[in-house]
Amino acid sequence: MSKGRDSNETAWGTKRRTILKACCAFALTAPAVAARGDETDEASAPPQAGDALVFAFGKRAGQVIALADLKVGSKQVLAFPMNPTTMRVRDGSRLNQLAVVRLDPAQLAGDTLARAADGVVAYSGVCSHTGCDVTDWFNDKLHFKCPCHESEFDPSDAARVISGPAPWQLAALPLKLAGDAIVVAGPFVGRLGFAQPGGPSGP
Numbered sequence: 001m002s003k004g005r006d007s008n009e010t011a012w013g014t015k016r017r018t019i020l021k022a023c024c025a026f027a028l029t030a031p032a033v034a035a036r037g038d039e040t041d042e043a044s045a046p047p048q049a050g051d052a053l054v055f056a057f058g059k060r061a062g063q064v065i066a067l068a069d070l071k072v073g074s075k076q077v078l079a080f081p082m083n084p085t086t087m088r089v090r091d092g093s094r095l096n097q098l099a100v101v102r103l104d105p106a107q108l109a110g111d112t113l114a115r116a117a118d119g120v121v122a123y124s125g126v127c128s129h130t131g132c133d134v135t136d137w138f139n140d141k142l143h144f145k146c147p148c149h150e151s152e153f154d155p156s157d158a159a160r161v162i163s164g165p166a167p168w169q170l171a172a173l174p175l176k177l178a179g180d181a182i183v184v185a186g187p188f189v190g191r192l193g194f195a196q197p198g199g200p201s202g203p
């Protein structure tokens with residue numbers, strides 16, 4: 001065998017090892033990339049029937065909300081749905097943020113009562129006006145208040161707009177109880193999201 005051929009074969013051997021290494025590295029990383037993609041999809045997917053609700057913020061962020069955590073008539077809690085099997089919190093979309101409040105079942109309007117779990121009701125936590133978080137509360141009226149432009153929503157009656165510039169009521173999320181845990185019973189009812197400049201101004 002000539003010296004030139006030996007050096008060519010050595011060079012090819014090195015190149016082949018490099019290609020194999022690159023292929024192995026790809027084979028090892030590709031599933032991880034795919035898995036991250038799945039996680040993103042799962043986090044951004046809208047609430048699914050059977051999802052638990054978890055606290056969105058604060059010291060208990062990520063913990064499951066139980067019926068006993070909510071006092072009748074107290075200010076809303078901001079929450080996200082969570083897949084109870086994978087424990088993945090669906091916080092990949094702002095539109096999954098929820099305003100959850102517990103009211104006296106006797107005070108709920110018919111449709112709202114049908115979607116409630118022992119008086120607990122959940123709505124989109126994103127204001128339909130320009131998309132602020134619905135974080136404020138009228139303690140006397142038991143209504144949601146948007147801090148940005150003071151739209152007021154009645155959670156006992158489908159979160160209909162009582163006052164302010166919000167163009168439509170907050171989308172409602174049906175709930176049920178699973179033991180002491182509050183669980184999603186079905187998809188959002190009503191229009192989700194907020195008004196875009198020049199867009200439709202009603203549900």
Ligand code: FES
Nearest residue numbers: 127129130146149
């Ligand atoms: S964003 Fe809520 S009232 Fe304007």
